[in-house]
């Protein structure tokens with residue numbers, strides 16, 4: 001039995017070219033034992049036929065707010081509450097705008113407004129529509145309302161442009177659905193209010209945990225940036241596990257294609273300097289876990305215009321060092337978290353580097369792992385770590401990142417009370 005067995009997903013299909021991907025999504029969900037019901041907007045039916053969707057869900061497709069037959073069988077309120085989770089895919093600019101503003105003028109928007117369950121949105125649209133201030137404003141409102149997001153991803157668009165706006169791949173959405181269903185809070189708690197110890201062992205009840213996750217993006221010019229391959233999976237898993245253990249959790253996340261973990265106050269940042277000030281603002285805390293792959297350098301200066309090819313060879317990038325967030329927090333004289341934990345992603349001499357880092361950063365624990373491409377750890381779902389403290393080294397077998405997170409939090413909870 002997997003985490004999706006018997007779960008009821010109400011899939012709201014919006015009208016966009018990415019709608020074809022929901023056929024695969026439905027298949028993946030049903031393979032995992034989930035029951036899927038689908039509601040489609042009129043526009044969605046232009047991109048994918050209700051008949052294909054119905055054949056894959058094995059249920060009728062709901063598309064009419066004023067259908068007396070539907071209301072007699074299952075009213076729209078019941079339809080939206082009968083689900084364990086509502087998933088909007090593709091979440092078009094129009095659907096997001098409606099939900100952010102409380103509009104309900106068709107079945108899809110009415111279901112989203114009438115529900116008492118969590119909503120996970122997988123946006124997909126042209127990159128200019130995604131980056132438009134109106135859409136970004138709507139997304140910020142929805143995040144604040146507790147709506148979870150997966151994607152959009154960067155990529156080639158059907159319209160020939162390249163950038164953010166592609167819908168997350170079906171398996172990425174399945175992972176986001178699984179993590180959204182993991183917490184049993186019906187509607188996620190608003191930011192700033194601590195997580196409930198729901199379905200947890202409560203070992204961190206009453207404790208505050210601050211976690212950094214993902215990469216940082218350091219602008220080179222208005223369109224280019226320095227980044228790295230961190231997916232944020234391990235950091236987000238730690239934040240999720242801390243909330244499940246009853247802690248009040250703040251997650252400071254760089255740009256990632258992952259949903260905000262349920263019950264966690266998630267603050268989105270781009271650069272190392274923004275990450276440091278968000279961490280500062282999130283303290284005091286009992287535990288600080290620095291999982292983020294912070295860029296070591298940023299541009300000394302960034303202009304307002306795009307760097308141009310000059311014909312005199314490549315431009316020199318004048319880089320300066322970024323603040324070391326982990327070291328800054330570990331070396332605080334005031335309000336230093338009781339436990340400060342760093343990560344060391346290395347490609348060689350993992351343990352020797354980790355031991356050195358413990359002292360160089362002044363932290364209490366280094367979680368070391370080998371991120372050589374052959375390990376598949378960077379961006380993958382598994383991790384093999386060594387816990388390095390001044391007392392010694394504890395090497396764990398290869399585990400799911402979620403399991404690493406749970407065990408790590410259990411160990412930190414013990415150390416807090418030791």
Ligand code: C5P
Pocket residue numbers: 212272290291292293294295296322323324325326327341342343344345357
């Ligand atoms: O020095 P290095 O990047 O290998 O150290 C990794 C650890 O330090 C991670 O825990 C990472 O989150 C943290 N770090 C940081 N700020 C930086 C660089 C690294 O918090 N500028």
